[in-house]
Amino acid sequence: MTAAAPRLSATVLLLRDAPDLQVLMVKRHYQIDFAAGALVFPGGKTNEEDASDAWDGLSDGNYEGKARTARVAALREAFEESGIILARHAGERGEGAPLVGVDVADRIAPLREAVDRREKSFVELIEENNLVLALDTLVHFGHWITPDMMPKRF
Template sequence: MRELPKELRLPSEMVPPSPPDPPVTPKDAATVMLVRDTEAGLEVFLQRRVTGMAFAGGMTVFPGGGVDRRDADTSVAWHGPTPAWWASRFSCDVGLARALVCAAVRETFEESGVLLAGPDETSVVADVRPYAEARAQLVNRELSLAGFLAEAGLVLRADLLRPWADWVTPEQEVRRFDAKFFLAQLPTGQRADGETTEAQDARWQRPSEALDDWKAGNSGLLPPTWTTLAELEECGTVAEAMARERVITKLMPRVTREDGVLRVVLPGDPRYDEAANHLDARGEDRLGR
């Protein structure tokens, strides 16, 4: 794993003066990197979250969100790797694995309009316009993914997803997620949009361009997003990215305060084991730095 750049810092509001003790239990979540091939190389779909949102307001992120209890519905018509396979990749139980894949498909559709489903196991929806009302109902929790797919006669295409990573929010933060990261190729005929109330801007970018924007101060990135973009930067094509065999290990960064700013350290960093579990109200860690 790449070392995080020293310029990468957390917004001060993400860590309260008195972090919760004991730490908040992370909520299960799914994040999806949508990718496509262009003449200039691989591009990934990114959204800038609305400023002022409770979590990661103003930051540039991939589509995704928390698991809904109905995502575990076993009646979902499913094609591709089984929930047991996903459970083995993400080191979780089968029920949660099923819910995570369903959440990945649902959140991708809600936040970008891209639907990873089709009439059967050999096809994918090319025109999602007939499902605009269902998309709104999913967002408002008036409809479950299982109910939508059954009514539309569609099959969830788990084979269009690849497992990528597992990131857990640091213990110091009030809103915490155990987010499983998935990779998916934009289906032929579909387009990703920014028609969600959670995003103020949406765009396709090459990973290197997105990192350059961050370096120039034009966007904010959290450590998982920066790291994933750096990893995708190494992939010349979608096929190369989708073919990567990844060993998924749970990564939980720790927060330190250095030179008056919040920085994140990852496992393997010499500072990781020394990082304080909490930051006190004076803004100093318990090692006195």
């Protein structure tokens, strides 16, 4: 049997260290075919839009190619799965600039499922809300590939 080719994907470990160390995890739906019911970090496979050139002007950080695609996917997946959006107002962008608050997250939260189902473009959601993704806030931690005996590989 030939091993399945791994698909580019990304996972984000969101940490908060005040007042105590906290790590965000989400519970996977019981009716999905991969790791159903498991507690996991938000993440998933990339899609075509994650690789769009539109992210050149809609993201902070000097990333391109697969590095940028994976970071966009990580932030998109975090938004879809938890409602957290790591972004800045476009007029206040750049390393060290403040991230948007819960007011913005709450305003765009009703579109989470539509973005997940690809009924709403994530690029358009970011543009329409005058935001830029804060790709520069992510720190690369590791690179793993699902073992080749698994039917789905990431």
